[in-house]
Amino acid sequence: MSNHEPLVVVAMGINTHQEPIAYMHRDCPVCRAEGFSASTRILVSTEDCNLLATLDVVENHTLSPGHIGLSNIALERLGVVEGDIVVVQHAPLVHSLGFVRKKIHGHSLSDEEMDAIMQDISDHRYRDIEIAAFLSVCAGERLNLDEIIGLTRAMVSCGKRIEWSNNPRIFDKHCIGGLPGNRTTPIVVAIASAAGLTIPKSSSRAITSPSGTADTLETLFDVQFGIDGMQRIVRETGACLVWGGAVNLSPADDLMVRIERELDLDGEGQLIASVLSKKIAAGSTHVVIDIPVGETAKVRTLAEADYLSGLFNRVGTACGIQVRCVITDGSRPVGNGIGPVQEAIDILAVLRCEAQAPVELRKRSLELAANLLDLANNTGLEQGRSLAQDILDSGQAWTQFQLIASAQGGLKTLPKPDFSSVMTCTEAGEIRAIDNRRLARLAKLAGAPNDKVAGIRLHANVGSILKAGDPLFTLYSDSPGEMDYALEYYRQNGDMFLIVESG
Amino acid sequence: MSNHEPLVVVAMGINTHQEPIAYMHRDCPVCRAEGFSASTRILVSTEDCNLLATLDVVENHTLSPGHIGLSNIALERLGVVEGDIVVVQHAPLVHSLGFVRKKIHGHSLSDEEMDAIMQDISDHRYRDIEIAAFLSVCAGERLNLDEIIGLTRAMVSCGKRIEWSNNPRIFDKHCIGGLPGNRTTPIVVAIASAAGLTIPKSSSRAITSPSGTADTLETLFDVQFGIDGMQRIVRETGACLVWGGAVNLSPADDLMVRIERELDLDGEGQLIASVLSKKIAAGSTHVVIDIPVGETAKVRTLAEADYLSGLFNRVGTACGIQVRCVITDGSRPVGNGIGPVQEAIDILAVLRCEAQAPVELRKRSLELAANLLDLANNTGLEQGRSLAQDILDSGQAWTQFQLIASAQGGLKTLPKPDFSSVMTCTEAGEIRAIDNRRLARLAKLAGAPNDKVAGIRLHANVGSILKAGDPLFTLYSDSPGEMDYALEYYRQNGDMFLIVESG
Structure with a gap:
């Protein structure tokens, strides 16, 4: 003009x-x-x-x-x-907004239209309200299979891609989340890479949860590496454990994730595209996906989990990546810690085979590692299970984890929280259920994941039998305001622990 | 805390x-x-x-x-x-956002949930991205009949309501828009109130169009009155022509309208709820709704118009208001002016029965007035038509309009634009069609409705036969930047006028 x-x-x-x-x-x-x-x-x-x-x-x-x-x-x-x-x-007109309106009006989008939207989002041409509109009308099963494939490819094509010239097979694992303390990734990566698999793992930060794997790992060592850094770490150790956002694998996704978080939204098509686009961009060829199922997990029924697995497989096939979904128990918290530092404590305990290591976290990590080993070696799950257990129990996994940590700047000392508050059981009974969603919200209200030390340490889990006055969990926070805020929420939501008089 | x-x-x-x-x-x-x-x-x-x-x-x-x-x-x-x-x-949790997520996930909302959302929006508890999410998932036929009724009532219940104690029957008219220059309201109100109907008209500003009735009227006289002001004007004249936003009839709607405008979005359920909630809050009992139909109007097919009429009637009935929809020709611009001041010029010409008054604007105004008179007197449409024409041609409507203008602070002198640019026809031919949407966008790019003088004066319409070099329209703007911007858009979109060599 x-x-x-x-x-x-x-x-x-x-x-x-x-x-x-x-x-x-x-x-x-x-x-x-x-x-x-x-x-x-x-x-x-x-x-x-x-x-x-x-x-x-x-x-x-x-x-x-x-x-x-x-x-x-x-x-x-x-x-x-x-x-x-x-x-x-x-400002010039942003043409792809016409495609967003088309989707708002209930029409499906072609590959070219998805490309245009992702390109404009990754070029920062969308306002927050425009991204919010797009995400809202893509949530709730509103993307068909072709659209999810189109969205996945579009997300890949507007970001960087990592080439692993000497490795025809690149492994990866992913958990779709929704389960507090389900921090198996670092353990699985340690086992799988100790077994010789190449597994350059990049993880995300929390979307709606109290901690993403990258948030947790960051308390242990540096996770911000570019592609060169990743390639060096993988050359040295066969694996890496980095934050995906720093390598700009899917810039459109990174921008959308913040709005999803602010709207507390997790669209299914968006989820699949977000996960697989990052795997494809990272050069992965084989991926194991952990889908926890439980009444208060992200996926609530087995039918939903099967449906999601089917979608993951079809989208994966269409995009040239082999996907195996593992449906796991999502009815109760996996580790005892929730929030970045608390989860890191659990990871170290499992890797070091300590007595207080959370049993369920160890079991699930072994099962996922077994699936990866089976996918790699085609020797059957039983063989995979015993190999994974050997590697963990012999200390090879812990050695391998320390090797990765060294390659990523060395293990840090975990920070301690300024404020803590022990919650006790008011009446004797058995814990019959824990509402994962409200437990996650409690940890978030305490400040997780932005405050690394904020979170929860469970002293009991589903099945525990407690006396009145027994400790239920400790709440940690770095700020008195957030501590108060979380405590007030807990006062109104004490029934997130379903405790029934035991007979 | x-x-x-x-x-x-x-x-x-x-x-x-x-x-x-x-x-x-x-x-x-x-x-x-x-x-x-x-x-x-x-x-x-x-x-x-x-x-x-x-x-x-x-x-x-x-x-x-x-x-x-x-x-x-x-x-x-x-x-x-x-x-x-x-x-x-x-900030405390905003509970009704849970209902927005429910809607995002494809579930319908109950009356109570709609109430909670509207109350929180009107209390300013929503962020723009949250309003954007709600509007996006309500657009595109995603609200069912019960939800539209619930939304309408919820919008009414969080605003003010006007009581007209001595008038059991309050009339109103509304056009759902989408047609440049379709500014019949002031003419219809003048005719109907001259015939003795009580018609306290409040109008909106533009949502996605180059001018709303309130934007146009504001160039003629004051339109910002509270409820007391409206009641005084109606006592004095039987009618008023004010901006609805100033009387806070539907505060939630006012907040949503801005986001709808920024997203260039017009949801059908939102549209019905927005229109009817304002009528109900204004105390109306009988409403005529003008639904223009045309390829490039807001409603494109007769089937769509029938569907919309049906919804308007059902929602009206459920909310205790008698609605008559009049489906009109939306295939071409109605007046010659587009934009606040240009439309005001046309209105004055029709009311004064001037020779250059746009024929179609006069015809439609008479037809809508006839429907109101029939709704009031139950004497049949023919009788209504001849009464309306008598009132207009005898000058009673113009006298009545001046009376209303006086009660609203007196007629203003229309401002003149600083910049104008005449566009001519490049090749001889007949105008077969005009793309209303792009014409409206052109007027908006020139600055309408924020700049009152910005807009378009058509020198030809569908059916006109032109020689090369004949003037097609004049573009007006108050700012050289916007003039350039609009001209550039026209250079790329000259085919918004479909001109075919005439045989």
Whole structure:
């Protein structure tokens, strides 16, 4: 357009997360000439770079006309600092938003349309409300098989891909989550790579849970590595345990995940595309997927789990990756710890074969490792099980884990929480059930996963028989406000533990 | 919660539209103690008032720890000014968001769930992304009849209601829009009230169109009146022509409409609930609804229009209001003007029976007035038609319109645009079709409806036979940037006029 009057950048120092915000004074000549008002979408440009931003109009005198304030993410993406010069104009139309509206109106999207949406999201052309609209109408079984395949491929094609030139077979495992303390990944990776499988594992941070594997691992060693770093660690150890977000494997997914988290939303098609796109981008050829089933897990019935397995297999096949789904018990917490540090404690206990290691965490890790070994060696599950157990019990897995930790900067000392509060059982009885969703929410309210030390340590689980006054769990937090907030939630939701007088 | 350390309010002067934003320094003790980070939802409180806000964390030194910046809407809703003291804590859970997730997952919502959502939206407890999620999953025929009824009632119950104690029958008309220049309302209201009907008309501003009736009327006289004002005007004249938003009839709808506009979304259930809730809240008992049908209108086929009429009737009946839908020709622009001021020019021409008055605008206004008169008097449509025509042609309608204008502060002089640009026909031929959607977009790109003078004056319409060089339309704008933007769009979309060599 015509108006290329230069504006001087002011670094507002405001963290607006992923949505770039520009601030201009109401009387700024460009603002007036272009007819910009609050919420207008504008294109901010330097000589080398363009950025779509949302305008917040400033009406007092903190910002002079002739200046343009930029939020942190806007500065970062545009590569400018205070005092630099930019020009602004009306934002061009984002054509793929027409496809989002098409989906809103109940029509399916073609591969090309999915590509266009993912490309625009990964290029940061979508506002948060636009991503929210897209995710909402893709949730609740609203994506058909072709759309999930299209979405998966589209997510892959707008990110980086890792090549493993000397390895024709790359293994991976993934848990679709929803089960507090189900932190098998580091143990499975240690066992599988000790057995000679190449397993370059990248994990995500929590979406709606109190901790993602990457959140937990980060308390043990560095997880932020680029592709070069991953390749070096895998060369040295046969495996790695890194955060997927740092390698930019699926940038569109990373942007969507935050909105999913804020909306507390987990779409099924989105889930499959998110998981498989990251596996494909990471160069994986064989993947074991853990699907925990339970009344209060993410997947509630066996039928749902079968349906999801079927989808995973079909989408995997269409995208050239071999997928084996393992349906596991999701009726109770797996480890005793919930939250990054608490889960790390459990992982170390299992790897070191300590007496207090949570039994269920050990059992599940062995079962998943056995499936990976069977997928690799085709020797049957029984053989896989005994191999996995040998590797864990002989200490080979723990040695292998320490090797990986060294390659990733060395084991850290786990931090201690500032505040803790022991909750006890008010009446004697047996724990018949634990509501995973509310338990997860409790840990989140205490500050997990942002506060690494925040979380829960269970002192009893489903089946435990308790006397009045016996400890049920300890709540940890780093902030008194969040501790109070969590405690208030627990006071109103004590029935998340179903305790029945034992006969 | 525990942390009630006072913070000093800083008026940031930032217009963040309807979503209240709070700004706190990263090192603010409250921020640290409570574990707040960017995008955390917080509750800001004075002694009398609470407000949910989204946190933007400030990382430089524009804001000292111990202070809290508030955006304009946050200051306004909380009723505070710079220097006042507030306390903050974690936002309480908004329970009705669970119902939004339920809808996202494809389940229908009960009346109580709709009530809870509308109440929370109208109490400003939803973030923009949450409203976007709700609207997206309600669009595209995803609300069933009971849900639309529930939504309509819920919208009514969270707003004000107008009582018309001495009038058992209150009339109203509404056009569902989508047709540029279809500004019949002021003419219909003038005719109907001249015939003795009580018709207190409140209109909306544009959602996705270049002008809403309220935007157009505002160029002629004041439209911002409260309920007292409306009642006075109706006492004096039997009618009024005001903006519905100023009387707070449906506060939830007003908040949703902005997000619908930003997403360029028009949900059918949302549409019905939005229209009828405002009519019911306004105390109407009889409503005529104009549904224009055309390939590029909001409703594209007769079948769709019938379906929509059926829904309007059923929801109306369930909510105790008599609805008559009139399906009209939506294949071509109705008036010659598009945009607030240009449409006002057409309205005056029809009311004054001027020679250049757009024929179609006059015809449709008469037909809708005839339907209202028939609904009122039960004398048949023919009788209604001749009565309506008498009132218009005798000048009674124009006299009545001036009476209403006087009661609303008097007729204003229409402003003139700063920039205009005449587009001509490049090749001789007949206009076979005009794409209403792209024509509307062109007017919007020129700045309508925010810039009152921005818009289009058509010099030809469907059926016109033109020579090369004949004027097709004039584009008006108040800003060179928007004029350029619109012209560029027209250069790429000249085929919005389908001109065929005439034989």
